[in-house]
Amino acid sequence: MGAISSAKVVYGLFGVATPAGTNITGGLTVGTKQTTTSFSTADILYSFNLLSTGSSDVATLTISSGVVAQTTGTPTISDGDGNDFEGVALGTLSTSNMILVEPVGTSTGQFHIDSSSGTSGIDKYMEAAETTPLLCSFPASGTIVFTFAATADQFKITVLGQTA
Numbered sequence: 001m002g003a004i005s006s007a008k009v010v011y012g013l014f015g016v017a018t019p020a021g022t023n024i025t026g027g028l029t030v031g032t033k034q035t036t037t038s039f040s041t042a043d044i045l046y047s048f049n050l051l052s053t054g055s056s057d058v059a060t061l062t063i064s065s066g067v068v069a070q071t072t073g074t075p076t077i078s079d080g081d082g083n084d085f086e087g088v089a090l091g092t093l094s095t096s097n098m099i100l101v102e103p104v105g106t107s108t109g110q111f112h113i114d115s116s117s118g119t120s121g122i123d124k125y126m127e128a129a130e131t132t133p134l135l136c137s138f139p140a141s142g143t144i145v146f147t148f149a150a151t152a153d154q155f156k157i158t159v160l161g162q163t164a
Contacts, residue, residue: 094140
């Protein structure tokens, strides 16, 4: 597998609030400006693409191997074969870092992301017409199920983690 270096998550959520009141001027930054978290021991980094061909398509990611499979319906899965960007099999993921789920274009239905781990898992919904990506931690084992509610919706998923 190719070497991974400089693995980082960059995030921020902020805005400028302008107070309204008598004799008050200026603006205040509320939130967190761009922040970087580094993962120096990460050695697994891959992306795959999901495209729904039916309104009830379901795909499942096996976290330890990186393999994505059709569960229900016939979602189109690109690059979900458990191989890295060079076509070499990913190692077994033992420590999870971050997962990024990005809508491609404008979705027309809700998209559900749900992991099999109840305590440290993911259970998120991305609403129809969502354009904002989802960045979160995820469990190091089990599965993550991606469920579509509309045809022709597309999402790009990137996973960062490490082997033992």
